[in-house]
Every structure is written in C-alpha cells, then in structure tokens.
Amino acid sequence: AQKVTQAQTEISVVEKEDVTLDCVYETRDTTYYLFWYKQPPSGELVFLIRRNSFDEQNEISGRYSWNFQKSTSSFNFTITASQVVDSAVYFCALSETNQAGTALIFGKGTTLSVSS
Amino acid sequence: GAVVSQHPSRVICKSGTSVKIECRSLDFQATTMFWYRQFPKQSLMLMATSNEGSKATYEQGVEKDKFLINHASLTLSTLTVTSAHPEDSSFYICSARLQGYQVGEQYFGPGTRLTVT
Numbered sequence: 001a002q003k004v005t006q007a008q009t010e011i012s013v014v015e016k017e018d019v020t021l022d023c024v025y026e027t028r029d030t031t032y033y034l035f036w037y038k039q040p041p042s043g044e045l046v047f048l049i050r051r052n053s054f055d056e057q058n059e060i061s062g063r064y065s066w067n068f069q070k071s072t073s074s075f076n077f078t079i080t081a082s083q084v085v086d087s088a089v090y091f092c093a094l095s096e097t098n099q100a101g102t103a104l105i106f107g108k109g110t111t112l113s114v115s116s
Numbered sequence: 117g118a119v120v121s122q123h124p125s126r127v128i129c130k131s132g133t134s135v136k137i138e139c140r141s142l143d144f145q146a147t148t149m150f151w152y153r154q155f156p157k158q159s160l161m162l163m164a165t166s167n168e169g170s171k172a173t174y175e176q177g178v179e180k181d182k183f184l185i186n187h188a189s190l191t192l193s194t195l196t197v198t199s200a201h202p203e204d205s206s207f208y209i210c211s212a213r214l215q216g217y218q219v220g221e222q223y224f225g226p227g228t229r230l231t232v233t
Contacts, residue, residue, distance in 0.1 A: 037224075043207060045224040091159065103150045103211075104222065108159045 002027045004094050004107035012113045013082050021077045021110045023092030029053075034075045035093040035104060036066065045091075051075065082114045119143055120212050122225035129200055129232055137195045137228045139210030145190035146212035151183075154207040154227075166193040200232045 003026040013019045025034065036048040049059065051068050059066045063080045079086055089111050093104040119142040129135050139149055147168045152160040164185055165173040172185035182204075184196040193212075197204055209227045 042226075043209075043229070044226040045209070047224075103152075103162045103165060105162070106160045111157075 002032075002094055002096055002105050004092050004105055006090075006092055006107035006110050008110045009108070010111045010113070012115065015083060015114055015116050016081050017114075018078060018080050019082050019112065019114075021079075021090050021092075021112070023075045023077065023107060025073050025075065025092070025094050027073075027094060027096055029096045031097070033095045034068070035095070036075075036077050037091045037093060037106075039089040039091060039109070041088070048077075048090075079112075082112075084114050084116050087112055087114045120210065120223045120225040122208075122210055122228050124228060125226060126229045127231070129230070131201055131232055132199055134196055134198045135200055135230060137197070137208055137210075137230075139193045139195070139212070139225055141191045141212045141223075144212075146193075147190060149187060149193040149210055149212045150222075151185065151193075151195050152209045152211070154209060156207075160209060163195075197230065200230070202232045205230055205232045 005024045007022055011019055032053045034051045038046040038048055049066055056068050056070060065078045067076045075092060089109045091109045092107045095102050095104050121140045121142055123138045127135055149166040151163045151166060153163050154160045162175050163178045163183060164175060166185045166187040168187045168190050174180045182198055184198060187193040195208060207227050207229050209224055211222050211224045213222045
C-alpha cells in the first residue's frame with residue numbers, strides 16, 4: 001500500500017531562517033511520482049514540484065530546494081532564508097502511476113509559520 | 117496554464133438539505149476528475165474518482181448514495197451532498213488532469229467550503 005508520512009505537524013521559524021520539511025513515503029512500485037504542494041490560508045493548492053522515481057537529482061528553484069533519496073524513501077523540502085509569505089501548510093504527495101485515472105495520495109501536511 | 121474552477125466557493129445550508137458543487141475545467145478537457153475532502157487542519161482525503169460518461173469510483177468508507185457524482189461532459193463534474201448534516205461540513209476540492217499528459221499535470225480547483233447548520 002502507498003503511504004506518505006510528514007512527521008512534522010507544525011514548524012515555527014523566524015524570518016531568514018532555513019527550514020526543512022520532511023517527507024517519507026511507502027510504495028511497492030519501482031515507478032512512482034512525488035509532489036509538493038503549498039496551501040496558503042486561502043485554501044487553494046499551489047503546485048511546487050513533481051519528481052519521478054528515476055530522477056534522483058536534487059533540484060533548486062530560487063529559495064526552494066528538494067532532496068530526493070530513494071535509499072531512505074524520503075523527499076525533503078528546504079526553504080532557504082524563509083519569509084513571512086512562506087507561511088502555509090505544505091503537503092507531500094505520491095502517485096504510483098502516470099495514468100489519467102490515478103489520484104494523488106497526500107501526507108497529513110506540515111504547517112509552517114514564519115514570523116518577522 | 118490550465119484552470120479548474122469550482123462553484124460555489126462557499127455555501128451554508130441547513131441540515132437535511134442537498135448541496136451541489138460544480139467543478140469545471142475551463143480551457144481543457146478532462147476525462148477524469150477527482151474529488152477530495154479536507155477537514156480543518158487535516159489532509160486531503162480522496163473521496164471519489166469521477167469518470168466522464170460512466171459511474172464514479174468511490175473510496176472505501178465514502179457513501180455513494182450520499183455523495184452523488186455526475187461527470188456528464190469533458191469539462192464538468194458535479195458533487196451533490198444529499199441530506200447534508202453538520203458532520204459533512206468540510207472543504208471540498210476537485211482536481212482534473214489533462215488528457216494524454218503526465219500525472220504531474222493535475223490541476224486543483226480553489227475549493228468549496230461547505231458549512232451545514
């Protein structure tokens with residue numbers, strides 16, 4: 001069975017601190033896809049990144065970076081020099097196929113609070 | 117990019133009434149749409165997969181007679197909460213995928229906040 005675990009329920013940091021959000025997943029498939037979404041207070045999900053299981057390269061996008069390690073089944077997300085606007089709930093998600101009829105399975109989310 | 121809309125964004129209804137939520141793909145066709153439910157401070161839980169022209173597939177524990185899903189066209193899926201009760205109060209989010217695209221191209225609607233009094 002597939003499962004996504006985000007052990008950190010809430011994290012509070014002060015602006016300019018770096019913060020890492022953890023994500024551990026379980027799947028029986030060798031091909032799968034991992035995602036991170038941001039959900040601000042408005043509720044609308046914002047897509048951040050997609051990674052397939054064959055691409056273990058870390059990725060950096062501005063202040064955001066992702067560390068994918070298949071050996072530990074983890075897909076961690078780091079925000080560098082956090083800002084107040086980063087305050088939101090962040091979800092890690094998993095999909096075992098790339099078929100149109102496959103939904104995403106979400107972790108419980110991590111609420112990030114960045115104070116000034 | 118692709119846009120998914122939901123209507124209404126917020127709805128308050130009385131216990132025992134039914135509420136219909138619409139999910140539209142605005143600039144693309146979607147053979148498959150998904151309905152999620154999110155309780156306060158919790159994750160998104162998949163309720164059902166809506167397939168154009170056929171019956172929806174419901175997740176275990178979701179009452180199909182209570183949450184009626186109709187996917188009558190390639191751009192519209194509706195979720196009707198029948199005989200709503202306060203415990204149905206939640207944030208309902210739909211998502212849609214473009215045909216022929218990779219799984220990452222899944223677009224989420226802005227959500228509908230349902231409050232049953």
